[in-house]
Amino acid sequence: xxxxxxxAKNMAAKAFSLGLNLLxxxxxxxxxxxxxxxxxxxxxxxxxxxxxxxxxxxxxxxxMALRFIAISLHKGDEEKANQYFSSVMxxxxxxxxxxxxxxxxxxxxxDKLLHISKEILTDVRLLWSxxxxxxxxxxxxxxxxxxxxAKNRIDKESFRSAESVGLRALFLVACYxxxxxxxxxxxxxxxxxxxxxxxxNFYYTKKYLPNLTVSKKYFDKGAVKTLFASxxxxxxxxxxxxxSTGLDLVLVNLFVGKSEMGVVSVSxxxxxxxxxxxxxxxxxxxxxxxxxxxxxxxxxxxxxxxxSIKLLGILAAIPIVxxxxxxxxxxxxxxxxxxxxxxxxxxxVAGAAFVFSLSxxxxxxxxxxxxxxxxxxxxxxxxxxxxxITVFISMAVVQDRTTRxxxxxxxxxxxxVLMSVFFLPQAAAKCLKLAKSTFYKPxxxxxxxIVTMTVLFFAIKQLFYITGWMxxxxxxxxxSIVSVFLGIFLVLNKGERRWLINILTRHx
Numbered sequence: 001x002x003x004x005x006x007x008a009k010n011m012a013a014k015a016f017s018l019g020l021n022l023l024x025x026x027x028x029x030x031x032x033x034x035x036x037x038x039x040x041x042x043x044x045x046x047x048x049x050x051x052x053x054x055x056x057x058x059x060x061x062x063x064m065a066l067r068f069i070a071i072s073l074h075k076g077d078e079e080k081a082n083q084y085f086s087s088v089m090x091x092x093x094x095x096x097x098x099x100x101x102x103x104x105x106x107x108x109x110x111d112k113l114l115h116i117s118k119e120i121l122t123d124v125r126l127l128w129s130x131x132x133x134x135x136x137x138x139x140x141x142x143x144x145x146x147x148x149x150a151k152n153r154i155d156k157e158s159f160r161s162a163e164s165v166g167l168r169a170l171f172l173v174a175c176y177x178x179x180x181x182x183x184x185x186x187x188x189x190x191x192x193x194x195x196x197x198x199x200x201n202f203y204y205t206k207k208y209l210p211n212l213t214v215s216k217k218y219f220d221k222g223a224v225k226t227l228f229a230s231x232x233x234x235x236x237x238x239x240x241x242x243x244s245t246g247l248d249l250v251l252v253n254l255f256v257g258k259s260e261m262g263v264v265s266v267s268x269x270x271x272x273x274x275x276x277x278x279x280x281x282x283x284x285x286x287x288x289x290x291x292x293x294x295x296x297x298x299x300x301x302x303x304x305x306x307x308s309i310k311l312l313g314i315l316a317a318i319p320i321v322x323x324x325x326x327x328x329x330x331x332x333x334x335x336x337x338x339x340x341x342x343x344x345x346x347x348x349v350a351g352a353a354f355v356f357s358l359s360x361x362x363x364x365x366x367x368x369x370x371x372x373x374x375x376x377x378x379x380x381x382x383x384x385x386x387x388x389i390t391v392f393i394s395m396a397v398v399q400d401r402t403t404r405x406x407x408x409x410x411x412x413x414x415x416x417v418l419m420s421v422f423f424l425p426q427a428a429a430k431c432l433k434l435a436k437s438t439f440y441k442p443x444x445x446x447x448x449x450i451v452t453m454t455v456l457f458f459a460i461k462q463l464f465y466i467t468g469w470m471x472x473x474x475x476x477x478x479x480s481i482v483s484v485f486l487g488i489f490l491v492l493n494k495g496e497r498r499w500l501i502n503i504l505t506r507h508x
């Protein structure tokens with residue numbers, strides 16, 4: 001299959017999977033909140049944030065594993081690939097055993113660590129237990145995803161993901177329809193999803209990479225040392241991510257209140273989902289640039305980076321305009337029992353960084369592929385440290401509860417914008433030995449598109465009042481069509497437009 005055809009198929013499959021995921025989350029989130037309340041639902045996000053903290057213990061080994069295994073396979077060195085694969089699996093198993101102790105302690109003393117209403121304490125404890133179990137399963141099974149990554153079969157991964165999300169949705173609907181409403185069902189559903197992914201990844205590994213196996217004879221201390229030496233800087237990256245955004249709910253719980261934590265959790269649900277979507281979309285480019293790096297083709301990687309900024313920027317205009325312009329109508333319809341305007345403003349603040357960060361997500365892959373994660377880790381950590389210091393100083397000065405919420409959410413956004421504008425494009429260009437200005441032109445074009453779209457639809461909003469879901473869907477479709485149409489002519493060059501038109505007509 002040709003490169004263009006494979007990319008189009010991977011992108012289409014990923015879009016289908018993400019679309020289904022968003023659709024299900026769109027209906028499930030208010031459904032769950034209605035049954036368990038916003039306070040209990042807030043602990044879902046908090047549990048996931050805590051797991052992100054625990055992920056620091058595993059990220060040094062696992063963050064670079066796929067990269068080293070895939071490059072070994074592309075070079076035809078199956079012996080080295082088996083050494084990396086077996087070593088990762090064995091060490092992961094030992095780490096999971098070690099993590100059982102602190103996880104158990106957190107669950108037992110949860111009410112001593114956080115403010116939790118007594119009536120939901122048992123429910124929240126069960127939720128956190130299942131979230132922890134899900135994390136351990138995902139860590140042990142993560143390396144099996146190498147088969148689809150190395151073979152660039154993102155389409156199969158995407159359809160598998162869509163199937164697992166569908167299973168999770170069916171499980172949750174059945175639980176809330178047949179049993180008393182409990183928030184821990186969400187944790188159980190995560191486990192079901194991860195187990196399904198694990199089983200299918202195992203199947204694809206045996207199908208596409210039958211010679212890749214887990215064996216003691218392949219365990220190699222040198223391989224473990226190489227992975228830790230390379231991935232240890234990703235620990236710093238993970239710590240930086242937690243400091244900049246992952247502590248938001250904890251800080252709101254401690255400095256503002258548990259009910260406000262639930263409000264912030266709901267307001268960040270859609271921005272976080274949008275961000276996750278673009279992180280996943282950027283992964284479509286990763287297998288190809290990994291192969292290009294193994295072959296030493298730096299020019300192709302640079303072209304890949306420029307095109308990814310343009311394509312992701314065109315798509316980014318859609319959620320940015322919907323959240324920024326029509327967020328009040330969305331929350332009024334989506335969560336009618338909550339303060340729609342407050343949720344809209346919090347979401348708009350949380351999503352402000354998207355103007356620069358969504359289009360540039362693929363540039364972060366450059367650091368992984370070129371094994372320059374130290375550069376990105378140090379940049380992220382410095383800005384994260386400044387972010388957390390800013391928040392603590394602000395909490396000592398500001399007493400108003402609502403203002404505190406906006407400061408906690410907005411501070412990380414401010415530093416995210418600074419990173420996306422002044423650090424990421426230049427550092428990625430330097431890793432590829434390109435001019436520092438290489439990626440600024442496509443970024444400027446996507447920002448121009450987003451500003452144009454925002455101004456246009458703010459004007460349209462004054463003439464078109466959204467009264468129901470049908471009106472909102474019509475406006476969503478209008479934003480999507482106009483964004484793609486303007487993006488093709490404002491952002492893409494003639495060659496890129498011709499390539500895209502050929503792909504669309506070939507697969508129409």
